[in-house]
Amino acid sequence: xxxxxxxxxxxxxxxxxxxxVKALMERNPKVRVSVSATTRQMRPxxxxxxHYDFLSHEEFERRIAENQFLEYAEYVGNYYGxxxxxxxxxxxxxxxxxxxxEVQGGLQVMQRRSDAISIFIAAPSFEVLAGRLRGxxxxxxxxxxxxxxxxxxxxxxxxxxxxxxxxxxxxxAVDDVQAILRAEALQTEHQLELLKEAE
Amino acid sequence: xxxxxxxxxxxxxxxxxxxxVKALMERNPKVRVSVSATTRQMRPxxxxxxHYDFLSHEEFERRIAENQFLEYAEYVGNYYGxxxxxxxxxxxxxxxxxxxxEVQGGLQVMQRRSDAISIFIAAPSFEVLAGRLRGxxxxxxxxxxxxxxxxxxxxxxxxxxxxxxxxxxxxxAVDDVQAILRAEALQTEHQLELLKEAE
Numbered sequence: 001x002x003x004x005x006x007x008x009x010x011x012x013x014x015x016x017x018x019x020x021v022k023a024l025m026e027r028n029p030k031v032r033v034s035v036s037a038t039t040r041q042m043r044p045x046x047x048x049x050x051h052y053d054f055l056s057h058e059e060f061e062r063r064i065a066e067n068q069f070l071e072y073a074e075y076v077g078n079y080y081g082x083x084x085x086x087x088x089x090x091x092x093x094x095x096x097x098x099x100x101x102e103v104q105g106g107l108q109v110m111q112r113r114s115d116a117i118s119i120f121i122a123a124p125s126f127e128v129l130a131g132r133l134r135g136x137x138x139x140x141x142x143x144x145x146x147x148x149x150x151x152x153x154x155x156x157x158x159x160x161x162x163x164x165x166x167x168x169x170x171x172x173a174v175d176d177v178q179a180i181l182r183a184e185a186l187q188t189e190h191q192l193e194l195l196k197e198a199e
Numbered sequence: 200x201x202x203x204x205x206x207x208x209x210x211x212x213x214x215x216x217x218x219x220v221k222a223l224m225e226r227n228p229k230v231r232v233s234v235s236a237t238t239r240q241m242r243p244x245x246x247x248x249x250h251y252d253f254l255s256h257e258e259f260e261r262r263i264a265e266n267q268f269l270e271y272a273e274y275v276g277n278y279y280g281x282x283x284x285x286x287x288x289x290x291x292x293x294x295x296x297x298x299x300x301e302v303q304g305g306l307q308v309m310q311r312r313s314d315a316i317s318i319f320i321a322a323p324s325f326e327v328l329a330g331r332l333r334g335x336x337x338x339x340x341x342x343x344x345x346x347x348x349x350x351x352x353x354x355x356x357x358x359x360x361x362x363x364x365x366x367x368x369x370x371x372a373v374d375d376v377q378a379i380l381r382a383e384a385l386q387t388e389h390q391l392e393l394l395k396e397a398e
Contacts (some may be wrong), residue, residue, distance in 0.1 A: 120323035155397030164390035176385055186375055191363035198354030
């Protein structure tokens with residue numbers, strides 16, 4: 001069976017990554033998202049294994065020592081990371097696996113897995129992004145300005161991604177990602193088996 | 200205005216390149232094909248400037264000396280080639296220009312223009328290709344065997360193309376080429392302008 005593809009999807013907070021991923025999975029029965037692991041406290045509405053794998057601090061560090069993460073980071077005292085084993089299992093089953101992660105994690109994955117298809121989701125403009133952050137009902141202007149600053153730092157890393165998709169209209173952005181996945185499969189290196197018949 | 204893209208499209212005789220190109224142009228108002236130049240005799244049903252630019256032997260050689268061809272070749276005593284100037288003009292107008300050419304010409308273009316998007320159209324199998332050649336009403340089995348031999352040589356060059364598209368169902372092959380063109384435009388190097396806003 002043809003192996004699935006590893007897809008790194010990043011972009012600023014508020015750009016609509018989650019909505020793009022959800023629409024992709026609805027259209028595409030072979031697309032999955034990976035479940036991250038974290039040491040932070042489970043929230044009332046969360047389910048372990050669905051929202052996150054909730055691990056103890058010790059367990060997380062043991063797994064770091066065993067090189068079990070595709071990427072991980074520490075954030076305000078807690079670890080967050082992507083366990084590699086379940087991702088590999090899905091890829092072996094022919095499923096395309098999306099990692100919806102921060103750019104620092106994205107760069108770690110790209111270094112570890114040069115075959116990963118990396119896509120940065122950008123907003124049509126910073127004005128639109130600010131508008132979307134405000135539209136979420138978050139009225140704390142300080143928080144919004146901090147998020148926009150973070151977004152600017154993320155944009156500086158974006159050129160290291162293979163593709164940049166603008167999430168203007170959702171349908172259009174999802175079509176873009178679909179076109180990327182389709183075209184990547186047509187790259188000659190993935191089609192060599194097919195040309196062998198002529199030899 | 201955004202410049203158009205140069206697309207090299209090759210594949211064995213009988214694979215349906217012309218049909219793919221025709222369908223692409225029908226779906227895509229910004230796609231054009233380049234008109235080749237040749238020194239061979241014009242046939243009764245042909246129009247100069249539409250089917251070919253018909254040039255004298257001397258004129259063709261003068262243009263070769265002036266480096267005016269994107270690619271050219273000599274074939275049974277006649278020259279065939281792609282004049283560069285009209286192609287560049289269309290690209291400047293933002294049109295995507297398809298060169299439907301032989302693999303030797305394709306390699307010349309790729310060397311000269313590393314930004315060219317090269318696509319090799321393959322048959323689902325050699326059996327299918329043979330069937331299509333026979334289905335054209337050509338009953339000379341010697342001719343068909345020669346074409347298949349040529350196809351085998353072409354397949355050996357195919358790995359130097361960026362993409363390989365199988366023309367199984369026409370609609371599918373056209374969708375593949377469309378996805379390639381869409382995805383290529385999303386590659387980060389073509390999106391850098393967009394990321395600049397963050398700086």
